[in-house]
Structure formats: structure tokens, C-alpha cells
Amino acid sequence: MTAQRSNTLVVAVGLLATLALSAGCRGNKSKDPPIHPNWNMDDQQYFQAQEDNDWFPDHRAQRPLVAGTVARGLLKADDHLYRGRGADGRLVDTLPPSITLDEALLDRGERRYAIYCAPCHEQNGRGNGIIAQPGSVATGLLVKPPSYMDPRLQAMPLGYFFDVISNGKATMRPYAAQIPVEDRWAIAAWVRVLQVSERAAKADIPPAELGKLNSGGAQ
Amino acid sequence: MAQIFPRWTNKIPLAVGVTAPVVLVSVVFAIWYWFSPKFTDVGYQPEQPVPFSHKLHAGSLGLDCRYCHNTVEQAAAAALPPAGTCMNCHANLNLGDHENRIKPIKDAFAGGPPVEWIRVHMLPDYAYFNHSVHLAAGVGCSSCHGRIDQMETVFQDQPLSMSWCLDCHRDPEPNLRPRDQITNMAWGPEDAAAYDPNTDPTRTRAVAPPEHCSGCHR
Known part of the structure; x- marks a missing residue:
């Protein structure tokens, strides 16, 4: 075997080994942005939601609303629906006319409550959710949420809960930006369900349902 | 009499029949395997400005x-989420020694520059x-x-x-x-x-x- 041929062999084997090794890199973690051999039009001259735009000092392509302006369709003139207050400015104790009380509303309220409220207020509304409790790192909430079963809160009108969800109260921050208005009413209705379930007496149960309860067949 | 074809032309069939297909297949394989998002994109794990877990x-x-x-x-x-969503909980609890980790979020919430998540x-x-x-x-x-x-x-x-x-x-x-x-x-x-x-x-x-x-x- 000549020296030249053995060199070629070494190069070939080295090349194959490199390929085989780098083939094993599929899915490896990397902090560096992906390298696309062909960028085509992957990044075009328009801005997607929350993209950055270095033209602005704060690098936000999405611009904050100009003070004193209202976006089209977001006037929120209906006081009952958007503020939970009647014509007299007091908190209402009824759902807005556009929202009907039915099983679907309460189901929606229960599910949305589980997402947005239960972490602090607890699934049953007694105020000892997982965030409220001390953890391995965090202290737990410094001010604990009250229980909805508290007589003070049992006496509050429905609009109060809508108002607190929307605008916050004491250490609770407003959720108006995070939860759509219909869902806030659904949650307020679900809070009422939790309260009623606490104070309900046997006489409150409809006779048909009471029969199920007595026979032990309640679902 | 000199030959019409020089001696190296004996290698043409080998080059066309073996080397060319091998090179071609290698190029196709390389593009199929290494240009694929399975190789280029999967596993991208950038370091974020706040070590959110x-x-x-x-x-x-x-x-x-x-x-x-x-x-x-x-x-x-x-x-x-905006910084306000983080502060729903973090305004009302303390991380002790780890509190400085969320400083960029607290600054953004206080009106400072937004957190530039990657x-x-x-x-x-x-x-x-x-x-x-x-x-x-x-x-x-x-x-x-x-x-x-x-x-x-x-x-x-x-x-x-x-x-x-x-x-x-x-x-x-x-x-x-x-x-x-x-x-x-x-x-x-x-x-x-x-x-x-x-x-x-x-x-x-x-x-x-x-x-x-x-x-x-x-």
C-alpha cells in the first residue's frame, strides 16, 4: 500500500466518523438559535404579535394605547355588564341581561374558577390554595385570601365579586385584562354557588333531588 | 502509433458508475438529514432573561x-403574559434569597423596560x-x-x-x-x-x- 493511498483511507474514515458522530446530535439541547441553511422568507418584513422592533426605544412592535383613546368596539358603555353597577351606581345583585343563568354558565364558571382563582382561593373557596401555602422557595401569600364562607362575604351582592375580579381588592390584583367579561360573570356566579353550597339547608333541595340523596344514589 | 485515448480514460467508467452515485447520494442524504428541522430546530433551549421554571x-x-x-x-x-400577571402572585409573596432573580419583572412592572423573553x-x-x-x-x-x-x-x-x-x-x-x-x-x-x-x-x-x-x- 502506498503512502498516498493510506492517506486517502484516513481522510475517508475520518469523514465517515465525523458524519456518524454529528448524526447523533439530533435533538441535542442548544442555547444558540437554530441555523437554517436556507432562510428563504422565514423572517419577513412584518411584525407578529409581541415581536421586537428595534426602531422603538422599548423594542416593542406592539405599541401601547395612546392615552385617552379607546379602540374600536371596546367602549364598554354598559355599566351593568362591565362594571357590575346599576343605574344608581350601586353594585348589582343580578347577572347582566345579556348573560343567562343556566348549567352551561355555571360549568364555565367552575372551569374558569379552577384556572384563575383556585391557585390562591382554593377549589372550594376557603382561601388556602397552593399559592397561599408556603413552598420550598416562596413564602406563600403574605396576606391570605378570605374564605367566601365568611358571613361578611356571604352577604355581598353578586356585583361585588364581579367588581373584585375586575378591579382587584387590597392585595389581589385586577383580572379584567386576563379574563373576558362574560367569564368574569360566570366566575362570580360560581363563587355564589360555592357560598350557597355552604349555607344550604335540607329544605333548599328540590324534592326530586332529595329523593336521590336519601336513597344514596346522588351523583 | 499513439493511442487515441490516454491511459487515464480507463477511470471514466469507475467515476461515472461508482463515484458519481456515491457523491450524489451523500449530498441528498446530507440535505435530508442535516437541513431538516428535526436536526436544526429541535432542542433549541435559549437562556431567558429571567430563569422562569x-x-x-x-x-x-x-x-x-x-x-x-x-x-x-x-x-x-x-x-x-405581561409582567402584571407574574405580579398577581409575586407582589404578595417573597422568594427570600431568590427574590433578585425576578428583578427584571419587577422593574418592568414598575414602568421600566419590558422583559425581553426569547x-x-x-x-x-x-x-x-x-x-x-x-x-x-x-x-x-x-x-x-x-x-x-x-x-x-x-x-x-x-x-x-x-x-x-x-x-x-x-x-x-x-x-x-x-x-x-x-x-x-x-x-x-x-x-x-x-x-x-x-x-x-x-x-x-x-x-x-x-x-x-x-x-x-x-
Whole structure:
């Protein structure tokens, strides 16, 4: 075997080994942005939601609303629906006319409550959710949420809960930006369900349902 | 008399018959394997300006994905939460020695510059993806994003390539769930096998994902 041929062999084997090794890199973690051999039009001259735009000092392509302006369709003139207050400015104790009380509303309220409220207020509304409790790192909430079963809160009108969800109260921050208005009413209705379930007496149960309860067949 | 063909021409059949196919196949293989998003994109795990742990928040604490990514059911984009969402809890609790880790968030909340999170999942700009329609159809978060609840720092789990999209668009059923299970990170293959979207009474119409070009490229 000549020296030249053995060199070629070494190069070939080295090349194959490199390929085989780098083939094993599929899915490896990397902090560096992906390298696309062909960028085509992957990044075009328009801005997607929350993209950055270095033209602005704060690098936000999405611009904050100009003070004193209202976006089209977001006037929120209906006081009952958007503020939970009647014509007299007091908190209402009824759902807005556009929202009907039915099983679907309460189901929606229960599910949305589980997402947005239960972490602090607890699934049953007694105020000892997982965030409220001390953890391995965090202290737990410094001010604990009250229980909805508290007589003070049992006496509050429905609009109060809508108002607190929307605008916050004491250490609770407003959720108006995070939860759509219909869902806030659904949650307020679900809070009422939790309260009623606490104070309900046997006489409150409809006779048909009471029969199920007595026979032990309640679902 | 001199030969018409010099001696090196003896190697032409070898070059055409063996070397050329080997080179050609190598080039095709290299593009197929190393240019694929499975190689270039999967595993992208950028270091974020705040060491936010999805493993802690979505895993241990069990917060629903939608607590923070609250636009995901109504909008095309699953928005990153504003600093205010973090402060819903963090304004009212203390991390002790770790409190300085969330300083950029607190500064942003106090009116400072916004936190510049680094995007992990980057679709090309010519693909118009909409989160809300996928959730409405019952495709779960973990189907495309992997087990986010087990990731300390989020990385890209799936290739998000066109063929990967089409695999599901052509046969969506294995990736559909009841719509109240979309944020369930633990939904596994055995759950999927036990679920039949065609007999789910909460579904009012069949899922018909587009397979034509303009379904995604507008």
C-alpha cells in the first residue's frame, strides 16, 4: 500500500466518523438559535404579535394605547355588564341581561374558577390554595385570601365579586385584562354557588333531588 | 502509433458508475438529514432573561397553562403574559434569597423596560398558525410543545416542520382529546387510544383540518 493511498483511507474514515458522530446530535439541547441553511422568507418584513422592533426605544412592535383613546368596539358603555353597577351606581345583585343563568354558565364558571382563582382561593373557596401555602422557595401569600364562607362575604351582592375580579381588592390584583367579561360573570356566579353550597339547608333541595340523596344514589 | 485515448480514460467508467452515485447520494442524504428541522430546530433551549421554571409553575404548583397564556383560546398567538400577571402572585409573596432573580419583572412592572423573553418556537413568517382553532378542535398543548411541565427551561420538543404539520392534518384523530383536557400535560398514548372523538357528545362537528396550501400559507 502506498503512502498516498493510506492517506486517502484516513481522510475517508475520518469523514465517515465525523458524519456518524454529528448524526447523533439530533435533538441535542442548544442555547444558540437554530441555523437554517436556507432562510428563504422565514423572517419577513412584518411584525407578529409581541415581536421586537428595534426602531422603538422599548423594542416593542406592539405599541401601547395612546392615552385617552379607546379602540374600536371596546367602549364598554354598559355599566351593568362591565362594571357590575346599576343605574344608581350601586353594585348589582343580578347577572347582566345579556348573560343567562343556566348549567352551561355555571360549568364555565367552575372551569374558569379552577384556572384563575383556585391557585390562591382554593377549589372550594376557603382561601388556602397552593399559592397561599408556603413552598420550598416562596413564602406563600403574605396576606391570605378570605374564605367566601365568611358571613361578611356571604352577604355581598353578586356585583361585588364581579367588581373584585375586575378591579382587584387590597392585595389581589385586577383580572379584567386576563379574563373576558362574560367569564368574569360566570366566575362570580360560581363563587355564589360555592357560598350557597355552604349555607344550604335540607329544605333548599328540590324534592326530586332529595329523593336521590336519601336513597344514596346522588351523583 | 499513439493511442487515441490516454491511459487515464480507463477511470471514466469507475467515476461515472461508482463515484458519481456515491457523491450524489451523500449530498441528498446530507440535505435530508442535516437541513431538516428535526436536526436544526429541535432542542433549541435559549437562556431567558429571567430563569422562569415551567417545571415549578406548571408542574409542581399545577397552574393551568391558560392562567398566564390567557389569549390562547381566543387568538392566533398564545401571548406571553405581561409582567402584571407574574405580579398577581409575586407582589404578595417573597422568594427570600431568590427574590433578585425576578428583578427584571419587577422593574418592568414598575414602568421600566419590558422583559425581553426569547422566543423558542419560531414558525416561518409565511406559515399562519392559529392556536385558538387547534384548541377548539381538541389538540392539546403537549402534542406540539412536549412536557412543558417537566422543563426547567423550555426547549423545542417537536420539529414544527411542514411534513410534521401535515402528518397530523392528514390523520388528526390520534392527537385529539376531549376539549376539557387540552391543558392536561399528562395526557398519554393510552388516554388517546381510549378516546374516540367521533363518539364524543360534546363535539358538534367533525374535525376537518385543511390540507390545501392556502390553509396555512396565505
